[in-house]
Amino acid sequence: MPRVRAVTASFRHQFLHFLADPQWLIPNVILPFVITMVALIMFESVQEGEGNFVLYAVLGGGMMSMWGNTLYSSGWSIAFDRWNGTLEEVLATPSGLVWIIMGRSLWNALIGILNGVLILVIAVVFFEVDLELAYPILFFFAFFMTLLSLSALGMLFSSAFVLTRQAGVLTNGLEYPIYIGTGCMFPIALLPFWTNPLSLSLGPTWGIDAIRFGALEGYEGFGIGYWGDIGIMFMISIAYLAAAFYLFGVVERRAREDANFARH
Amino acid sequence: MFTYIMQGTRVFVSSAVLAKRALFSWLNPALWAMQLFFMSLFQMAFFVYIVKFAGGEDIGIAFVAVGNAIASVAYVAIFSVCNITGEEKQGGTLTPLLATPANRMAMFVGRAMFQVLNGIATVFIALFYAWAVFGVDFSMTNWPALIMVVVLTSLTTVGFGLMLSSFGLYLRTSMVIANIFLFIGLLFSGVNFPVTYLPDYLQPLAYIFPLTYGTEAAREAVSGTGLIGMADLLIAQMIVGTIALLIGYLIFKLFEDLSRRLGTMDKF
Numbered sequence: 001m002p003r004v005r006a007v008t009a010s011f012r013h014q015f016l017h018f019l020a021d022p023q024w025l026i027p028n029v030i031l032p033f034v035i036t037m038v039a040l041i042m043f044e045s046v047q048e049g050e051g052n053f054v055l056y057a058v059l060g061g062g063m064m065s066m067w068g069n070t071l072y073s074s075g076w077s078i079a080f081d082r083w084n085g086t087l088e089e090v091l092a093t094p095s096g097l098v099w100i101i102m103g104r105s106l107w108n109a110l111i112g113i114l115n116g117v118l119i120l121v122i123a124v125v126f127f128e129v130d131l132e133l134a135y136p137i138l139f140f141f142a143f144f145m146t147l148l149s150l151s152a153l154g155m156l157f158s159s160a161f162v163l164t165r166q167a168g169v170l171t172n173g174l175e176y177p178i179y180i181g182t183g184c185m186f187p188i189a190l191l192p193f194w195t196n197p198l199s200l201s202l203g204p205t206w207g208i209d210a211i212r213f214g215a216l217e218g219y220e221g222f223g224i225g226y227w228g229d230i231g232i233m234f235m236i237s238i239a240y241l242a243a244a245f246y247l248f249g250v251v252e253r254r255a256r257e258d259a260n261f262a263r264h
Numbered sequence: 265m266f267t268y269i270m271q272g273t274r275v276f277v278s279s280a281v282l283a284k285r286a287l288f289s290w291l292n293p294a295l296w297a298m299q300l301f302f303m304s305l306f307q308m309a310f311f312v313y314i315v316k317f318a319g320g321e322d323i324g325i326a327f328v329a330v331g332n333a334i335a336s337v338a339y340v341a342i343f344s345v346c347n348i349t350g351e352e353k354q355g356g357t358l359t360p361l362l363a364t365p366a367n368r369m370a371m372f373v374g375r376a377m378f379q380v381l382n383g384i385a386t387v388f389i390a391l392f393y394a395w396a397v398f399g400v401d402f403s404m405t406n407w408p409a410l411i412m413v414v415v416l417t418s419l420t421t422v423g424f425g426l427m428l429s430s431f432g433l434y435l436r437t438s439m440v441i442a443n444i445f446l447f448i449g450l451l452f453s454g455v456n457f458p459v460t461y462l463p464d465y466l467q468p469l470a471y472i473f474p475l476t477y478g479t480e481a482a483r484e485a486v487s488g489t490g491l492i493g494m495a496d497l498l499i500a501q502m503i504v505g506t507i508a509l510l511i512g513y514l515i516f517k518l519f520e521d522l523s524r525r526l527g528t529m530d531k532f
Contacts, residue, residue, distance in 0.1 A: 026440050034447040038456050043318050053318055083354065169295050176306035186317035
């Protein structure tokens with residue numbers, strides 16, 4: 001129960017932070033938004049708005065938006081504590097840091113859904129994209145599961161952010177590699193063959209494949225079907241979470257031993 | 265007059281030197297090198313693969329690779345420079361800094377000078393990737409013209425970044441505005457598609473960004489055009505960059521006076 005209380009308290013705290021300073025939503029969504037617009041213009045010029053290219057752009061944009069939010073939030077939640085001088089207090093509480101970060105990640109995930117949907121709405125309203133979903137329920141389920149997988153990945157990365165004061169640099173540096181690795185706007189078959197194991201080890205790669213299954217009639221993807229994608233993504237996400245719990249324990253202990261929590 | 269110029273020069277040089285020292289006392293050099301060598305590669309790769317997937321005729325791999333190589337300057341020339349005032353505010357050093365009688369233009373332009381060099385290095389590394397990884401043909405390139413374009417783009421984009429930085433004096437944080445303008449160039453500056461692809465009413469907006477002239481001039485230099493052939497673009501870029509810098513200075517003075525009057529310099 002104390003852990004659940006820590007998660008809910010940190011969720012509420014993150015929500016209040018958001019209300020106090022909602023402008024931080026902008027950095028989270030600006031890159032995915034711009035990339036989606038760029039891709040839509042590029043694809044439209046080629047395909048005159050027809051075919052799967054536009055849907056790839058829109059669905060990829062939704063996923064990127066969720067990743068942008070997750071990465072930014074997980075990276076900066078620790079950095080803000082460091083800036084504001086609250087990191088030592090947060091770490092001095094009896095609750096493990098991982099539970100506090102989990103509460104924050106859940107709030108960020110909720111905002112991530114809004115970001116993702118916002119991209120879809122902009123594409124439909126302003127670019128008149130025909131977003132006709134083949135299987136709406138499966139689509140939204142995959143969308144939600146992908147978000148959870150992204151959050152798990154964000155938690156994994158955020159453990160590293162405890163040790164560094166350069167979370168901003170890492171955050172900026174991790175956006176494009178994940179966009180490329182997951183093939184969110186193009187099939188990963190286009191990437192060099194040696195990168196495929198890396199791509200397939202990312203949960204969101206399977207998530208975006210499942211999202212495309214839900215959106216496109218007759219989509220074949222990786223050939224293991226919608227539920228195959230969801231199952232693999234789920235297992236990878238569990239592995240991320242397990243690794244995040246272990247790493248948080250390690251970095252928290254190390255940070256206490258080195259006594260350099262608030263060094264910046 | 266001579267004393268005034270000498271003081272300004274001293275402030276400029278010491279600001280430039282201090283900015284570099286401060287950067288590396290804060291930022292791990294390995295992370296800086298990672299940013300320098302890899303961020304442009306991933307950005308370029310992402311858009312190149314989109315082009316490969318879409319398979320367009322007007323927009324080829326070379327178009328996108330060169331455009332993104334030039335646009336890679338934005339990470340340092342816009343993002344880092346825009347955050348100068350915000351970071352002073354965050355670090356609690358803004359008030360003592362502005363309590364000095366030092367010339368503001370010399371101080372803040374000096375602070376940004378390292379980023380000009382950083383920007384030039386970033387773009388040349390990105391151009392190397394365009395050739396080595398994505399097979400862009402540089403055999404026709406007019407190198408003096410390309411070097412001039414890269415230097416000028418870095419200088420003028422830093423000028424644009426300084427203009428944005430002046431808003432950081434007023435805003436709670438400059439990071440939001442830095443993020444917006446870091447990426448907005450990808451949409452407006454002809455980085456991934458010609459400016460003419462934008463809706464008619466948005467096209468004039470493209471020409472307020474120095475980067476727009478830089479990407480167009482760089483493509484011309486790569487296809488063999490010399491400095492004289494692209495003089496109009498470079499002159500326009502210089503004018504836009506200089507105007508941005510002057511506007512930035514005026515805004516900075518305006519907000520400095522306002523914050524002195526209201527006593528809100530460190531409010532965030």
